[in-house]
């Protein structure tokens with residue numbers, strides 16, 4: 118899932134300055150799970166902003182809306198009647214959701230209410246941890262099921278570096294050293310042999326470095342004819 | 352095999368080698384590098400120039416190396432993976448070689464959050480093992496990593512770091528073996544204070560026969576005071592300083608003299624360990640003491 122967290126209220130309030138009709142749009146997917154942009158967070162955000170508005174005379178008219186998945190046009194289309202008459206949407210979805218809303222409603226300004234952080238998972242109640250670097254060329258089979266791209270501060274493929282001590286990363290005593298974990302995972306799998314050979318420099322071409330990525334599933338791509346039959350619906 | 356650098360010649364000749372570190376200045380003038388060069392000339396076989404150590408911008412290690420060469424000293428250029436991708440790395444190596452640099456130490460580098468520009472983006476396109484692979488290919492095959500042929504291949508004596516005090520302990524020797532496979536000709540270790548642990552590590556190194564495949568230079572760092580020792584112990588990633596060392600400096604009348612004495616004793620001990628081919632002295636901001644240490648340890652006149 119995608120992990121994000123809310124921007125500070127002060128920053129959001131600054132972005133909203135000068136706007137009047139505001140729709141706060143949450144998302145029921147990842148950001149609901151990481152407690153950043155679900156129904157409850159949208160309600161709390163709306164109340165806080167209404168309070169700021171009345172205290173500071175901002176004149177904001179705030180409404181709330183939830184989208185099943187803000188990253189998909191089909192769901193975002195349902196927002197149309199709610200966006201009517203608004204001059205801005207405060208999106209509490211991830212950056213993907215916020216962009217989808219902006220692309221579909223080019224006349225309203227979409228403001229990001231969240232800082233989108235990473236691809237991760239809930240570790241325990243209230244704790245969310247980055248897990249995958251999205252490098253486009255997975256190495257988990259070599260590293261005991263632990264991603265060194267995302268979870269090692271230096272993305273080393275031949276770690277651990279000399280700063281790894283007591284299972285902790287040199288960068289912070291709160292962060293486990295990914296390579297210590299890789300070592301122990303391979304040890305319990307009986308595959309320490311995988312660590313004997315140097316892993317050569319990686320191709321970052323399928324990663325973000327190769328430019329924005331686009332995956333095409335030919336069998337699912339519609340022909341012009343099929344698109345027309347669908348009635349111009351995207 | 353003919354030696355590619357003076358350091359390699361010393362090591363191949365079986366002489367106990369000495370390298371010493373020089374910290375590049377936060378300055379646009381190389382004055383301090385020249386001063387260190389004059390103070391330290393003759394006290395070591397080669398001098399390491401650190402590469403933006405602890406992730407703070409300083410004069411580039413290659414530029415400092417060029418100054419050392421002008422002054423008649425042999426440099427070891429440190430090159431981290433933090434600040435340059437494989438393109439810059441290979442280009443810097445060609446440039447350094449043209450300036451006369453032969454010894455290069457491949458390291459991943461301290462994470463930028465240790466420095467004074469924590470907000471910087473890091474590179475880590477490759478890691479130190481991969482850096483060795485790339486540089487070895489340039490030297491042995493006369494090709495860039497891409498496969499493109501070089502008109503003139505760099506002559507390099509390749510170094511890498513090893514830290515016997517980092518974890519997981521047993522894996523540290525495997526990782527050394529990996530560096531040797533990737534192309535390391537010599538190794539400089541993290542500063543040693545915990546002699547027992549270093550001896551245990553060396554035993555594992557010998558058990559794998561690695562001491563015969565790579566020249567191991569044991570790292571030492573003289574301590575100015577017990578405060579510095581505590582700082583190293585608590586604040587520096589990957590260091591181990593036993594309490595006995597802290598105590599010894601704390602109770603000494605002249606802590607600085609005690610620090611030097613300790614360092615000299617360590618060198619004398621390290622010389623007796625089978626497989627240790629030399630020492631690497633890191634006298635951070637205390638470079639002028641290197642000739643005295645070397646002399647008192649009986650390594651150079």
Ligand code: SF4
Nearest residue numbers: 269278286287294295
């Ligand atoms: S301590 Fe471990 S996780 Fe941290 S940078 Fe080094 S190898 Fe990576």
